[in-house]
Amino acid sequence: MAGVCDTMTVLLQMKDIHKVYPNGTAANRGVDLEVHEGEIHALVGENGAGKSTLMKILFGLEAPTSGTILYKGEPVRFKGPRDAIRHGLGMVHQHFMLVPSLTVSENIVLGDEPRKGWFGLFRDRDKEWKDIAELIRKFGLKLDPHAVVDTLSVGQKQRVEILKVLYRGAKLIILDEPTAVLTPQETDELFHSIKSLVAQGYTIIFITHKLREVMEISDRITVLRAGRTVRTMLTKDTTKEEISRLMVGRDVLLRVEKQERQPGDVVLSLRHVSATDDKGVPALKDVSFDVRGGEVFGIAGVEGNGQTELVEVITGLRKATGGEVRYLNENLVGKSIGEIRSLNIGHIPEDRQTTGACLTSTIEENLVLDIYRLPAYKRGPFLNRKKLKEFARTMMKTYDVRAASEEQLAGSLSGGNLQKVVIAREMAKNPKLLIASQPTRGVDIGAIEFIHREIIKKRDEGTAVLLVSAELSEIMSLSDRIGVLYNGELVAVLDNTDELTEQEIGYYMLGIKKAEKEATAG
Amino acid sequence: MNQKRAVFLDVAGIVGSAVLAIVCGFVIILLVSDQPFQAISSFLAGPLSNAFHLSTVINKAIPLVFTGLALAVVFQANVFSMGAEGQLYVGGFAGALAALYVTGIPVWLHVPLILLCAIAGGVLFGAIAGVLKARWDANEVVTTLMLNYVAIIMTSYLVNNVFKDPASGGYARMAFFDRDLLLPKLSGTFPVHAGIFLAVAAVILVYVLLYKTKIGYELRLVGKNDKFARYGGILTKRVVVVSVMISGGLAGLAGIVELLGVHGTYKDNFSVGLGFDGIIIALLARNHPIGVLLSALFYAYLQVGGQIMQAESDVSRELAIIIQVLLVLFVSAQAVFGYLKQRAILRQRKPSGEGKVNADVV
Numbered sequence: 001m002a003g004v005c006d007t008m009t010v011l012l013q014m015k016d017i018h019k020v021y022p023n024g025t026a027a028n029r030g031v032d033l034e035v036h037e038g039e040i041h042a043l044v045g046e047n048g049a050g051k052s053t054l055m056k057i058l059f060g061l062e063a064p065t066s067g068t069i070l071y072k073g074e075p076v077r078f079k080g081p082r083d084a085i086r087h088g089l090g091m092v093h094q095h096f097m098l099v100p101s102l103t104v105s106e107n108i109v110l111g112d113e114p115r116k117g118w119f120g121l122f123r124d125r126d127k128e129w130k131d132i133a134e135l136i137r138k139f140g141l142k143l144d145p146h147a148v149v150d151t152l153s154v155g156q157k158q159r160v161e162i163l164k165v166l167y168r169g170a171k172l173i174i175l176d177e178p179t180a181v182l183t184p185q186e187t188d189e190l191f192h193s194i195k196s197l198v199a200q201g202y203t204i205i206f207i208t209h210k211l212r213e214v215m216e217i218s219d220r221i222t223v224l225r226a227g228r229t230v231r232t233m234l235t236k237d238t239t240k241e242e243i244s245r246l247m248v249g250r251d252v253l254l255r256v257e258k259q260e261r262q263p264g265d266v267v268l269s270l271r272h273v274s275a276t277d278d279k280g281v282p283a284l285k286d287v288s289f290d291v292r293g294g295e296v297f298g299i300a301g302v303e304g305n306g307q308t309e310l311v312e313v314i315t316g317l318r319k320a321t322g323g324e325v326r327y328l329n330e331n332l333v334g335k336s337i338g339e340i341r342s343l344n345i346g347h348i349p350e351d352r353q354t355t356g357a358c359l360t361s362t363i364e365e366n367l368v369l370d371i372y373r374l375p376a377y378k379r380g381p382f383l384n385r386k387k388l389k390e391f392a393r394t395m396m397k398t399y400d401v402r403a404a405s406e407e408q409l410a411g412s413l414s415g416g417n418l419q420k421v422v423i424a425r426e427m428a429k430n431p432k433l434l435i436a437s438q439p440t441r442g443v444d445i446g447a448i449e450f451i452h453r454e455i456i457k458k459r460d461e462g463t464a465v466l467l468v469s470a471e472l473s474e475i476m477s478l479s480d481r482i483g484v485l486y487n488g489e490l491v492a493v494l495d496n497t498d499e500l501t502e503q504e505i506g507y508y509m510l511g512i513k514k515a516e517k518e519a520t521a522g
Numbered sequence: 523m524n525q526k527r528a529v530f531l532d533v534a535g536i537v538g539s540a541v542l543a544i545v546c547g548f549v550i551i552l553l554v555s556d557q558p559f560q561a562i563s564s565f566l567a568g569p570l571s572n573a574f575h576l577s578t579v580i581n582k583a584i585p586l587v588f589t590g591l592a593l594a595v596v597f598q599a600n601v602f603s604m605g606a607e608g609q610l611y612v613g614g615f616a617g618a619l620a621a622l623y624v625t626g627i628p629v630w631l632h633v634p635l636i637l638l639c640a641i642a643g644g645v646l647f648g649a650i651a652g653v654l655k656a657r658w659d660a661n662e663v664v665t666t667l668m669l670n671y672v673a674i675i676m677t678s679y680l681v682n683n684v685f686k687d688p689a690s691g692g693y694a695r696m697a698f699f700d701r702d703l704l705l706p707k708l709s710g711t712f713p714v715h716a717g718i719f720l721a722v723a724a725v726i727l728v729y730v731l732l733y734k735t736k737i738g739y740e741l742r743l744v745g746k747n748d749k750f751a752r753y754g755g756i757l758t759k760r761v762v763v764v765s766v767m768i769s770g771g772l773a774g775l776a777g778i779v780e781l782l783g784v785h786g787t788y789k790d791n792f793s794v795g796l797g798f799d800g801i802i803i804a805l806l807a808r809n810h811p812i813g814v815l816l817s818a819l820f821y822a823y824l825q826v827g828g829q830i831m832q833a834e835s836d837v838s839r840e841l842a843i844i845i846q847v848l849l850v851l852f853v854s855a856q857a858v859f860g861y862l863k864q865r866a867i868l869r870q871r872k873p874s875g876e877g878k879v880n881a882d883v884v
Contacts, residue, residue: 317753338755349753358747365743369754372739382734407526 009037010073011172011203012058017067019053027053028064029227035172040194040204042214042235045224046247046416046444051207054224055174059091060084090170092161094177100150104160105132107149108167135163139200141193153510154302155186162193173197174205179213181303184472184506191217209247209445211240212473223247248446258456261480264293267433267464268314273323275309283309285488286323293432296455296465298479298496300472302509306488307468308350311437314466315347316340327433341370346431348422350438350468352415356422359411363403364392366410367425391428399424400450416447423454434458437468452478472502472509484508532808539852540820547845551837561835565842568830569823575830577714582822584783585610585793587721588776589800590807590814591728592769597809598732599765600745605651605666606773607797608673609644613774614781615677616643618788619685621699629702633782636703637720640778641771647673648770652763662766670797681790694790705783715783722815724772729811731768741765773797802850821846 012035019028028050035041045051056062058069060078069076071087078084081091098107109128116124132145141159149160158178165173175194179187194204194217206218214221215235223230223246230246268291277283284306291297299307312318314325316337325332332340341347349355357366368388371377377384377391392406401420403413410418419439426434436455440448455478459465469475475482476496484492484505492508494500507513547565552558569579589606596603617640624635651669654660678694687697705716732738743751744761752758776796785792803821807813828842 315753336755336757337752338757341755347753354747354749355753356750358743358750360746361743365739368739369743369750372736378736382730383736383739385734 011035011037011071013068013070014054014058015068015070017054017057017069018065019050019057019062020065027227028057028067030229031067031224031227032229032232033222034232035203035205036220037203038198038201039219040198040206040217042218042221043205043207043224044209044211044214044221044243044247046209046414046446049224049247050227051224052176055091055176055205055207058084059089059174085168085170088169088171089174090165090168090172091174092158092165092176092178094180096157096161098149098157098160101148103146103148104143104152104163105129105145107160108132108135108145108164110164112168131167132163135167139163139166139193140196153186154181154304155183155189158182158186158190159193171201172203172205174207176207177209178206179208179210180470183302183509184502185510187213211243214243215240225249244445248444258478259460261296261459262294262462263480264462266290267293267328268466269326270314271324271326273310273313273325274321275313275318276321277309282321283488284313284320287485287488287490288323289483289490289493291433291464291466293462293464294459295480296459296467296478298475298482299466299468299485300475300482300505300509301470301485303470305485305509307437307470307485309488310485311347311350311435311466311468314435315345344429344432346426346429346434348419348426348434348436348439350441352419352422352442357410357418359409361410362407363396363401363410363413363421364389364406366421367392367395367406367428369425370429395424395428396421399427399454414444415442416444416450419443419447419451423451427454427458431458431463433464433466435466435468438470439467440469440471440474472505476500476502476505486511486514536806536808536853539855540849542852543845543849546848547841550841550844555835555837557835561831561837564834565827565831565837568834569826571830573712575826577708577712579819579822579826580714580718581784582825583818584715584717584721585776585780585796586799586803586818586821587815588724588772588779589796590803590818591724591811592772592776592797593800593804594807594809594811594814595728595732595741595772596765596769597804598745599741599762600748601652601655601762601765602663603648603651603666603766603769604663604801605648605669605766605797606769606776606800607793607795608666608670609647609770609773610777610793610797611673611677612647612777613640613642613644613770614777614792615680615788616640616774617778618696618699618781621703621782622685622697633703636782637775637778640774642774644770644772644774644777645767646770648766648773649763652766655766656759656763674791678790681788685788687787696788698787699782703782704786705779717779717783720775720779724775725811725815728772728814732811737761737764773800776800802846805850806853 014031014033017028017031020026031050031054033054043051053062057064060080060083076087078087099110105128114124114127114131116122129145136143136145141163143156143159149157178190182190198204208214218235220232220234221238221243222232223243225247271288273284273287274282275284287310299310301307309318313320314332316332316335320333327343327345353359368391371391372383372388377387389406396403396406399420401417401424403417410421413421439451439455443451455465455467467475467478479496482494482496482505483490486509491514548562551561555561569575589610592606617636620636620639624632651662651665654665655662681696682694685696687695707713707715732742740751740756740761743756744758748758777793780792780796781788799821803814803817806817824842824845828839831837831841832839
């Protein structure tokens, strides 16, 4: 090959990429990225830093407003994913794009099936199975090619996605937040696979915001902030602290400091609660636990094991099919959403973009969701706009929401600032029970620090906190006690002591271990 | 993006679209007319040239204000009701019956009663579609369009067969209303009828309702993001029904005001699409009550301009319709606004604080 440099071949170069969306969002404002052949290149940055946009541009899903892309030394601009794939690029999306009712092998070849007969009229199943078996063997990814995808675990589905990309001959593989949905054990396996791919000459771009993983797996790191490249560096020359400082632009406290808990009375108590998901399939099975004032009860589990339904049942958004939810002295089952909200229960929903906030409304309108009903904020039959405005301003100041004014549209806020709006609203009620569902998902490090502090502050004030998070590290660092949901069942309730490891919880999350709790559930 | 700025860009886009549509109209005039300048000047200046023409513009705008408001309210609740036309007929019909068959009460009591009956007719008829949607999730576009037929054909049947004025000759109409009940003209030289006061009052009322009251906040929230509204404890289905009912009431008012102000009786097919024009008015107004007032006037101005142009030149008034259609096309073209916003952002390249930078995150 021509153009071999002294040490490394530059495989991909993106120079001064700009992207302004029609709605005015400037997602990339001068990004440079250089990826060498055969390396694991971590692309890190807070949410909103422009990582996803950059990758969409690379993959031909979006056209850049300006900038150049060099691939193997030649300027390219892919017209779409198919074009990019033909040139040897592959992308594993954060959200899997698989057909659940088809088998592993069918999913892998979908759209590129081996053909035989006149004009390729028929599918060549024999060749397909041979090819796929060979592919699985070659890359050492443990999978049954004939298994129906629906029956696979999350980690296995991800392997199917990776094989899909490899089958199409990708040499440069982009992994978009691949560990977001994995258990610690599955993450280890994924890293093992990634390393073996690199050993065979593949190149990986690894998008993440988990610094520990960056340090563990990558060779070089490019940090993005606010749509710009801040720095590219060798992983061995840097530290977690430096990366986080580059990402946020200032020093960050990565550890949560908290005092011994002072548990009070039981605030929330679930007994034999069951519920179904949207399709009517049982999603919660006989769940019972208590949360006391002044403690954080964390719910760990791989996503989709009943966490969403659990929170929805408590907050009234979903009807329970059985059991009892006691809050102080009232049964919440059967109460309306509005009634439950008015009982001093704060709820930070998992989906901030749609449920937790209204992006096309102003910050003020987002903040007054509860208080607009109160007589104190009325003037005769009308809303007292002056008082509502005042309330919004105070909240923005107290919770450090950075925006030009309360009239700004919520949709123009960054993820972290928007979450602060949600938290301000929910904390303003002075909740006796706070339900925080994925409170830091998609939020920048600076805001994570802030949100964690607020949650601990409420706990220290005697609030009962139910924390649901897919980030095990978040559960471990905030919770006093940890419950693990697996397949809709609460399989363990553990005290969060120093001896408790992520591995231990991981076993419960995978359903390998199950605590003997039958005695209490009688 | 600040809300004020967003509003400014919206208004700029709409005014720009209007100018562009008119310019396109002129190009057509230049192509087809032997006396293009006469046509253009009649079209543009005609409606404003004397008090009579101006009052025609205003009289034409009055029912459009009501139907525009009716649709702005439901659209703000994200309910795509197309039912203003039917509600207008039912409301007008109910009001007309009250005008003809309630007797023996003083005028100052009678007129409000007529208006109330018209509102009630529209509200109840609107509620059908609202309940169908809230209870059975029936698509409101379909139900309201079908209910329009029910309303139009039912009222047509009734006025042709049951309530027809025996003295009407061949016309399908009811008896004439008592003269005292009609909305008076402001003056002989400026014959705008008193419906204008009702229209302005309705604009203010709807504005206050949408932006200053609890139900308005709930209605807009449901329209913008019903998941968020539900999470906040708002009974979203009830809000949907209420919005359709308010809309029906306003459409009913449009009907009765048109009858009391212009026709003096209930005539079969008196509306000729006022309810559908209201959709365009609401679209032009971006569902804002003040905008509804302005766009109804503008819309009426185009219509009257077309008529005058037809009378004074060789261009037919259909050209006004072409301009209206172009206007709708341009305004609907969201891309235009996107482009304007993008240009605005590019111009202020200099980074200015947080918040501006909000990449989408999938």
